[in-house]
Amino acid sequence: MALTEAEISYLSTQPLGRLATVAPDGSPQVNPVGFRYDPELGVIDIGGHALAASKKFRNVAAGSRASIVVDDIVSRQPWQVRGVEIRGDAEALDGQDPLRPGFSAEIIRIHPRRVISWGVEPGQDGMTPRDVA
């Protein structure tokens, strides 16, 4: 499993993530996106209206890796935040889903390679980065 149960549970409560991709000229962009963690495949799938026409989709199709952060503010007084950042290899799918034969998909798919979470695990203090296979 790329993600822990606590991380998966947290992700399911959040309506948006923010996705970073890199243009071929090296400049980053970042956008709010809808996302879904697929526990069976161990990937993050990002959809959206007219996704294949978007710059983020073209960035990934051109070879960009991707990072998505899902985070929120639990309390302002005292200041308490939590979140998960997932970095990985990315695919721009606009046709058959290679991992789900017979299904079509227009998505950006992230294969997690590094995961960093904070405030998500019970008793978690500070940031916990780890590499995943």
Added chain:
Amino acid sequence: MALTEAEISYLSTQPLGRLATVAPDGSPQVNPVGFRYDPELGVIDIGGHALAASKKFRNVAAGSRASIVVDDIVSRQPWQVRGVEIRGDAEALDGQDPLRPGFSAEIIRIHPRRVISWGVEPGQDGMTPRDVA
């Protein structure tokens, strides 16, 4: 002015942005950050605890450009969102502030080059990208 009055006003209501930077190996990262728009200098300044030790700071010091998105959900039913994405050149400052002689600063400073907003201007429909000087 790099930003419009409506954009500046919106930014002042939001406690966090999400900052994307690129590591020297080309992989993006994205993090929630505190930020401030400086209307006099026309820049976005990003602070934070132990900023100079962070990977995002090192990315910028190594030449990464940056993008920050500030966005929120106005309503879920009906679905209504708004936000501003600001892409630009970035500086990692860890000493004297070159734009404010006599002041020291530990910040990532973004000089806006492209601004994209949605749901922020009165009557704004869809996304409005523009280049800024």
